[in-house]
Amino acid sequence: MGKLLLVGCGKMGGAMLDGWLARGLVAADIVVAEPVEAIRPRHAGVRVVSSSTEMTETPEIVVLAVKPQSMDETLIDLRRFAGQGSVFLSIAAGKTLGYFAARLGHSAKIVRSMPNTPAAVRQGITVATAAASVTAAEKKRCHELLEAVGQVLWADDEALLDPVTALSGSGPAYVFLLVEAMAAAGEKAGLPADMAMQLARATVAGSGELLRQSKEPASQLRVNVTSPGGTTAAALQVLMAKDGIQPVFDKALAAASHRSKELAG
Numbered sequence: 001m002g003k004l005l006l007v008g009c010g011k012m013g014g015a016m017l018d019g020w021l022a023r024g025l026v027a028a029d030i031v032v033a034e035p036v037e038a039i040r041p042r043h044a045g046v047r048v049v050s051s052s053t054e055m056t057e058t059p060e061i062v063v064l065a066v067k068p069q070s071m072d073e074t075l076i077d078l079r080r081f082a083g084q085g086s087v088f089l090s091i092a093a094g095k096t097l098g099y100f101a102a103r104l105g106h107s108a109k110i111v112r113s114m115p116n117t118p119a120a121v122r123q124g125i126t127v128a129t130a131a132a133s134v135t136a137a138e139k140k141r142c143h144e145l146l147e148a149v150g151q152v153l154w155a156d157d158e159a160l161l162d163p164v165t166a167l168s169g170s171g172p173a174y175v176f177l178l179v180e181a182m183a184a185a186g187e188k189a190g191l192p193a194d195m196a197m198q199l200a201r202a203t204v205a206g207s208g209e210l211l212r213q214s215k216e217p218a219s220q221l222r223v224n225v226t227s228p229g230g231t232t233a234a235a236l237q238v239l240m241a242k243d244g245i246q247p248v249f250d251k252a253l254a255a256a257s258h259r260s261k262e263l264a265g
Contacts, residue, residue: 002029002059002060002061003029003030003031003057003058003059003060004020004025004029004030004031004059004060004061004063004145005031005032005033005052005055005059005061005062005063005081005086006030006031006032006033006063006065007033007052007062007063007064007065007066007074007078008033008034008064008065008066008067008070008074009032009034009039009040009041009065010039010065010067011117011120012065012091012115012117012119012120013032013034013063013065013091014039014041015119015120015122015124015149016063016065016091016119016145016146016148016149017030017032017041017043017046019119019122019148019149020145020148021043021046022122022148023148025148026045027043027044027045027046028045028046028047030046030047031046031047031048031049031055031057031059032046032047032048032049033049033050033051033052033054033055034048034049034050035050035051037050051077052074052077052078053077058081058084058085058086059081059086060086060087060141061086061087061088061089061138061141061142061145062078062081062086062087062088062089063089063090063091063145064078064088064089064090064091064092065091065092066092067092068092068093068094068095068263071092071095071099072103075100075103075104078104079103079104079105082104082105082107082108082109083105085109086109087109087110087111087134087138087141087142088100088104088108088109088110088111089111089113089142089145089146090110090111090112090113091113091114091115091126093114093165093169093260093263094165094260094263094264095112095264096112096158096161096264097110097112097129097131097158099264100112101131107133108131108133109131109133109134109138110130110131110133110134111128111129111130111131111134111138111139111142112128112129112130112158112161113126113127113128113129113142113146114126114127114128114161114164114165114168114169115146115149115150115169116168116169116171116172117172118150118172119149119150120149122148122149122150123150123212124149124150124151125150125151125152125153125168126146126149126150126151126152126153127152127153127154127155127160127161127164127168128142128143128146128152128153128154128155129154129155129156129157129158129160129161130142130154139154161260162257162260162261162264163253163257165256165257165260166252166253166254166255166256166257166260167253170256174249174252175204175208178204179197179200179201179204180200182196182199182200182203182204183196183197183199183200183201184196186199186200207221222236
């Protein structure tokens, strides 16, 4: 792989950088453009600049890890690389292929992706889609970069990125809310607050790891926990009722997907 320019080194950008280095990417091949000194990486061999304007070489891939609201300004300098064949890999929510084409040129090589925050512990999942100008080899390189922080899926239809954002991009927040709700319910049932939270965190984290390692579908794992007429069955009668958890999730994901479309313009 040629030079790699990482623009933005916040939580997601930093997680990706750590993953690349852990997988053996040569530090000297990475340039990080990050204006905020407090979050600039300190990895040996990685070149760090305050702005992409200091990058004189043409990078093979430019990874855009800045906040969506900063993207317009960020792309002003980076446009020069589009005409030189660089591939632009974006992890910014809501910024479409069309958005980038309008600012980088319609022949620019653009890959749009939606990772999620478990990337910080290399357990993320990302869905990506590519412009027609991106070659199979270039998609493979982008796949390898994204895979450093978790699983990677590809979508031919960019419209799928809106429900993807609703499900997996925003999904970690739903899981954390579940932990909060379980702990609050445990406290109301009489448990000390700290014990309720510890039980909820460990239960969700352990269940997630069981789900990751098991070859059985989630539905079967649920059945495995549920004894007929037992305590779990009693709780599931509430959660799986017509007014239970499913319609709530349906409405939540529909709202998130709609908002993703609005942000994309």
